[in-house]
Amino acid sequence: MQNVKVTRKGTKGPVPARIFMLFARKAPIAIIFRRGPSKWVQLIKWNTEDDTFEPGQWFHGRIYERRADLNPDGSLLIYFAQKLEGRTMRKENNYTYAWTAVSKPPYLTALALWPKGDCWHGGGLFEDAKTVLLNHRPEVAKAHPDHMPKKLRVRLKEHVFGEDDPLFSERLDRDGWKLKQEWKMENRGYPQLFHTLQPEIRHKLSRDKKFLIQLTRSIKRLDYSEEFSVGVATSAPTKNIERASWADWDQQGRFVFARDGKVFSAFIVDGAEIPERELADFNSSKPTAVSPPPWAMKW
Numbered sequence: 001m002q003n004v005k006v007t008r009k010g011t012k013g014p015v016p017a018r019i020f021m022l023f024a025r026k027a028p029i030a031i032i033f034r035r036g037p038s039k040w041v042q043l044i045k046w047n048t049e050d051d052t053f054e055p056g057q058w059f060h061g062r063i064y065e066r067r068a069d070l071n072p073d074g075s076l077l078i079y080f081a082q083k084l085e086g087r088t089m090r091k092e093n094n095y096t097y098a099w100t101a102v103s104k105p106p107y108l109t110a111l112a113l114w115p116k117g118d119c120w121h122g123g124g125l126f127e128d129a130k131t132v133l134l135n136h137r138p139e140v141a142k143a144h145p146d147h148m149p150k151k152l153r154v155r156l157k158e159h160v161f162g163e164d165d166p167l168f169s170e171r172l173d174r175d176g177w178k179l180k181q182e183w184k185m186e187n188r189g190y191p192q193l194f195h196t197l198q199p200e201i202r203h204k205l206s207r208d209k210k211f212l213i214q215l216t217r218s219i220k221r222l223d224y225s226e227e228f229s230v231g232v233a234t235s236a237p238t239k240n241i242e243r244a245s246w247a248d249w250d251q252q253g254r255f256v257f258a259r260d261g262k263v264f265s266a267f268i269v270d271g272a273e274i275p276e277r278e279l280a281d282f283n284s285s286k287p288t289a290v291s292p293p294p295w296a297m298k299w
Contacts, residue, residue: 006245017261017282020065021046021246022077025175028251029074031105032282033065036261040287043077043106046263048250051279056106057290060085066164067123067135069171070105077105078132080116080123094144100124100136102149107296113147116140121160123167125174133157135167151299177202177215185219193221207253209233211268215247230255230268239274 006018017036024030028049034042041063043056061083068079082098096117101110114136116122125133131153134141137160143149157167173179183200187193199218206212214237216227228247231237241247247257255266255274261283266274 006243017285019245019258019261019263019282021248021256021258021263022065022068022070023048023175023248023250024070024072024074026072027074029070030250031070031074031077032258032263033063033068034261034282034285035063036283037287042282042285042287043108044282045074045106046280048252048254048256051265053280054106055285055290057108057292058287059083059108060287064119064123064164066168066171067121069123069125071126071129073129075104076102076126078102078124078126079108080135081108082119098122099144100134101147102132102152104296107290107292109292109297110144110147111297111299112149112152113144114141115144119163121162121167124157125167125171127155131155135160172202172215175204177204183217191221194219196220204249205233206249206255206268211255212237213247213249213255228257230274241274 015036017034020033022031028047030046030048032044032046034044039060041059045054045056059081061081064080068077070077078100080100084097094115096115098116098119100114100116100122102112103109104111114134116136117140121135124135127133130151133155135157138156141156180203181198181201184198185194185196188195196218199216202215203212210233211230212233214229218225228241228244229237230239230241241257243259244257245259250256255268257264262281263279264276265279266276268274
């Protein structure tokens with residue numbers, strides 16, 4: 001599925017990189033998933049205190065960023081990945097073509113790895129610095145013998161089902177996105193498939209509680225959309241953030257968002273005027289081999 005509010009079907013010309021961001025809860029660290037071309041993803045580490053960006057490893061395949069999470073200080077990443085090429089080799093080595101792993105960002109080299117074998121559910125959440133809630137059913141929750149979670153406590157999530165959701169919604173809840181309107185949809189069968197009857201709406205207040213970001217989620221057929229708007233907390237959001245692939249408050253309380261392969265910060269004033277400042281442009285990045293440093297390859 002693609003977010004049609006970011007990359008519309010049939011768009012001609014160069015397609016900007018798609019960006020999704022994860023913020024550490026107790027450190028000025030964020031991880032950027034930079035996708036593009038469509039079968040390539042790069043990790044980028046962002047120090048939100050001084051706005052420096054550290055490019056990391058590339059992955060040839062799909063990383064499901066809505067099933068990923070950072071531990072509180074941003075030193076560990078749990079992610080779910082799929083790689084179709086070389087499926088026979090991975091099966092022989094007990095890796096399978098889809099797996100959940102824990103790494104040290106901005107590198108993807110697996111310290112812990114749980115072979116999955118399909119793309120239902122997977123991924124996980126960090127409950128604290130050293131506790132992982134693994135989104136696997138018990139029959140596929142055995143760690144690979146070469147990638148044991150030596151310094152992690154692993155708990156299995158109850159009631160494992162779905163794909164990005166419900167895990168993504170649980171992370172939104174934890175990170176302060178308050179549910180204001182429930183998502184109601186129906187499956188109308190082929191070819192209409194899914195149809196939103198009522199979109200999901202979530203609000204996240206700024207640190208001083210003067211402003212809020214609104215996230216609106218919906219789906220039509222197999223195309224989902226996430227739309228962002230911002231405004232003063234005492235009234236409905238009045239400023240749409242066009243084509244934003246993600247928006248949030250960073251650890252310093254700034255409004256930050258991604259659009260068209262770029263990262264921006266903005267200062268919100270009364271009336272929701274938003275003077276934007278571009279922090280980084282990742283559109284020119286190209287897939288290249290990046291070797292992990294020694295510290296990223298060991299616990």
